[in-house]
Amino acid sequence: MPRDRSDEDRYRRSSDHSRRHHERRDERKSHHESHRERSSYSERSQREDYERHDSSSRRRDSNHRHRYDESSSRYDDTKHEYRKEREDGTRNKIKSSSRSSPERHRERRPSRFSDLHVRKPSWNFYGYTSDDIKDAEKLQKERDTSTSNSGGTVISTGLRASSAFTGSSSNQNLEHQDRTQEEMKRTDKQRSEEQGKPETETSSVAWSFDWDRHRYELDKLFFDDDGVLKRGSSDYGDFWSFFERYQSFQSKKQARLGSHKAKKTEEDKHAKTGKLKLPRTFDKRHSINLEMTVPSKHTLKSYSHVTASGEEKDELTSERVLEFKKVLLLYLGFNQKQQFNKVVKLRKDQCNLPIAKYRETIVEAVRKNSVVIVAGDTGCGKSTQVPQYLMSAGFDSVAVTQPRRIACISLAKRVGYETLHEYGSQVGYQIRFETTKTQATKLLFLTEGLLLRQLQLDPVLSQYSVLILDEVHERHLHGDFLLGVLRCMMEQRDDLKLVLMSATININLFSNYFKDAPVIQVPGRLYPIQVEYVPIKESEQGSKSERLDARPYLRIMQRIDHKYPDSERGDLLVFLSGVSEISSVVEAAKMYASQTNRWIVLPLHSSLSVAEQDKAFDISPEGVRKCIVSTNIAETSVTIDGVRFIVDSGKVKEMNYNSQAKMQQLQEFWISRASSEQRKGRAGRTGPGVCFRLYGEDDYDAFQAYSTPEIQRVPLDSLLLQMVALGLKRPREFPFIEAPPANSIENSITFLKEQGALSEKEKLTPVGRMLSQLPVDVVIGKMLIMGTIFKMIDPVLSIAAALSVQSPFTSRAHRDHDAMSARKSLESDHGDPFTLLNAYDEWIQMKASGGSSSRKWCKRRGLEEQRFYEMSKLKKQFKELLDTNNLLGMKDARREYSSLERQSRNRERKRLRELKRKTQNSSKKRKLLKLENEDFDDSDEDEESDDDASKLQDIQFKLSHDVTEMEAKSNMNRSLLNREINLLKVILCSGLYPQLAIADDCNSYRKESDQVFHTKAKPFVVLHPTGIFATNPDVLEPPDGDTLPEETTGKRGALSAKHQLLSYVSLLETNKPYLMNTMRVPALQTMLLYARSLDTNQQCTRLIVDEWLEFCFADSEAAEDILPVVLHLRATWIKVLEMRLKESQRSLNFGAADLRVVHLERLLARKLAEYLSSHVEYTMRKLGATDLQHLYIGSSGGLLKSSDDEFFSTFSKDSEPHPTKGGWKVTDFMTYGW
Amino acid sequence: MDAEKEGKRRSFECSSCQFSSPYDYFGKRPGFLKSIVLLEEAYVMKDPFTPENRHLTLGGHCSECNKPVCVGKDCSIFYTRRFCIDCVMENLEEFPKEVQQELNKKDKG
């Protein structure tokens, strides 16, 4: 598990981002008609611009300076657009903020509608656009105030006639001056026209009527469940805002016209004339092709009529109901137009994608070939369009794989949307925890890993007829493996169509791998980017250990400030190798920013909280640029719009696996040319850009062409296990597209054998089969399997889940003293896995107590709540997997929900549906950043806006988990007895072994200094500063005790029963080798249980374990007590496990749980607990190199069996001499009397 | 729901522009709408942009020449019934001046 984790995390994190990105794009697209263009550069104008300059600028690419000036003037052209965008941004912010300023007041909608989430549509009813109305009104207002002869009609409607129209500030007025002139003419004309309109237009229904007083009644009439619009929906909000405007428009018109009733013209009397028999009198109503069946005539009758007395002035009369109905109809007509335009826009956008021209080519190629490669760069539209092309060409059961989970969700949504759900539920996705797949699904987006898992059940993937592998150029482990599997499969399935989609990176490699498969190359949609090489001066390069020198980065910021006027929008994206580099640059850049007030500096990397990462997507205020300082997360997985400048350090930190030391190494490298181009391209997504490379052109030329694929640099344990489980006979000869190092394969096979997953003949063992089905690393999987034998599965599940997701501790968690002290009670001095367990259990308690404050609770402690949700899902999945494999033994009788609980769950379900609807319609909006946000203290605001999303998650969580039961279990976990803790540790070690470390003799056990440890393979490793023992080293202090006389051991050492070792989950080398997720364990007990070799002398006073540690006892009695117990325990354990797994193979038959197994399990648990609490005093030390040379007497030692070994013979009657060590092999792990 | 079972939905094509789209229903009373009836026989789909049960009129037949036309303003107008833009132009003077102005404005823009 340790190895996969970081990369997994990266995907997970990054996918979150890409989802957000996608959602935003979706939102923008779907609201496109209603918002004015909001994208950072006005895309249209930029594109036109680009088209104009494209050819010329490419030709001049070498002449930077010239281009520079030209591009800056080009930006002037679009200045206007930027300003407009910024205004929109400001408006957005104002809506979400509650603070008041005069301007905001003007902008804000009447408060009672603020909860409706109303968008501001661009009105277009019967030919007038919102602008027309706006200006007409503005004009009227101006006239009213200037001439003040309007008869003093005070317009006071119940809805407080919105002043939103007049809200636009005066500068807009100026901008539109010439337009206003025109409007004036038109308004005059319009007025004269209106005077000729029939009565209904300026009806007797007073527009000063207080409609809002009758809101309840109107809701019942029109907006019931069967109504035209549903209360609470976004359209409902839209309508009321429409109504408001309409009302305001009408009342002003009324005021203008005074009490003059329009005269009917002669024409009216000649209704329905001419060939077409059209009514001559214009009525907007005639332009609308629908009618409402509510309210019924009967209902209408119950309302009174307008009388002459005027008593009804507050009453909802039938006339008023009808008037209301008319406005509603007008709205519906308007809404229809809007929605139709959306459809048209969608179609147009699809046709404008670069890939659209290749539609026929692609479809033809797929028809004619079994393997086709589509290569296209960012923005060409291949991921969304190619599946649609194939679907509409008649292919069905299409599967599309993605390296990232979130991409599956967003693509399925996007394709569903683009096809207008033409295929209904036929478009779905499937990822680790969720699926929308049904019987009807014909296009499925799924992760590479999941498709591999499906292979286990369906070896030729017969359920699919087309497989599209997207982003194959990213060369992830699973993707590479999938390529190999599919190449073999193509021979068995000649009906299968395979489409590989890739960026234009190393295409020949893929084409050659599939027998020269045809390649269709699609151009991307990138604007020209000017590249400038700015190598870092030697004096500023610094050495490895020093902090990164930020000066070169600041100089670029200065240059940008100098060269580009702040009215030209465009943000800066800086690529650095790692988190510490980022913090150096961020710190310096913030200083610079505070002097210039022209920058907002934001870090971006995967260990930031989701909210912190989200800031990178927000919008900066006018005249201020964002400076996003990022790891390579922004290279492919996260896409930020509006980036115009790139600074590329040319460095990346990559995880490599050192299989000798079993250690992950995070090392800094130069990037590849491919990756360098990718970084550059990030500047050209929304307009022409500039890329500063902080290295020389010759450096660039020396970069390797492509990045090292994952398969070359990660441990292959899980992959190999899966290969064997799939029945691949010779894993060493598997035809990978690029083979991994041979020793990497060998090491993994050895590891799998050691873990008991593979037999000596490299066949899958029952444990191996089980492990191959668990979606986690072998280490974690083993913990789970072992945990099932003992009745402690719940905490094991929690810990296994916690260790399989990214750490819930944010990077702030270890800097923020408030968070640290708030977290104190969660810390366990047994080790990090226990701290994680406590944190999770405490969180469950928070959830169970019904507080929606769990998010706040997390925030205060520097925890990321998202991780706990993930853990819960994972834990549930583990449990289900173990359960279906019959490994959980006697099932907990499923708890029945009480009727009260059922009721409340039903309520929650309803709320969930409502919230889902709500959040679907109002996906997250980009916020406006503040200039001085040095800390993250605008958290309250964040919470408010994220409220729905977090509520949604809360309800989803409560519905899919039995929180009451979870709470009960967490309560149990919180009161674990010492012996239970020891048992838990042993279970965890069953997976972790041999990941153990012994303390160095010279450790100080004080916080100020590093505590040094030694693993068997890697001496001198230290505790990671985020671990619990780094801050509490004293609990690791070795025990005091008498020392044994020299002649017994040859070395000093305290005699004690309390020696400890540290188990760890991973070994990670960054600037130092660190032990990650450590836990202290009783040394002797743990080692004896799991050691691969246990050698004793004849007296049984000296034990050598794994040829690494030496334990000595004061006398032979102590050893004679404990050794038989160990042998017994180990034998029983294996037997129980075998029986359990055998049982799991059998079909599920209820109540047939083998009583013998149950009995044996109980016995084992009891004996193990006894064993763990047994009091044996011993010394412990690590063997030195010289010790190891003289350790064994060798096979020539020729010792005769003495009477002492009689108790061993019960285990192994025919023990034989050990071939190399001398002495007798008692079991396959124990040698006696060497 | 039925449409989903059937697989691919039927498709409506405008005779005047290139627009085409699947539709769920043709007629005046889409079953999924509770309190709305249409005033023309129209090609209707469930509004794909909202989770509510709303409809979206894609087009209908010109009441004069019977050509299938989309509701886009360049292809048809609705004024008591649907007219394709050709038929409107032929009989422009029969339409109220508000409608004529609207069309003129379009031409200019």
Ligand SMILES: [Zn+2]
């Ligand atoms: Zn059309």
Ligand SMILES: [Zn+2]
């Ligand atoms: Zn016609």
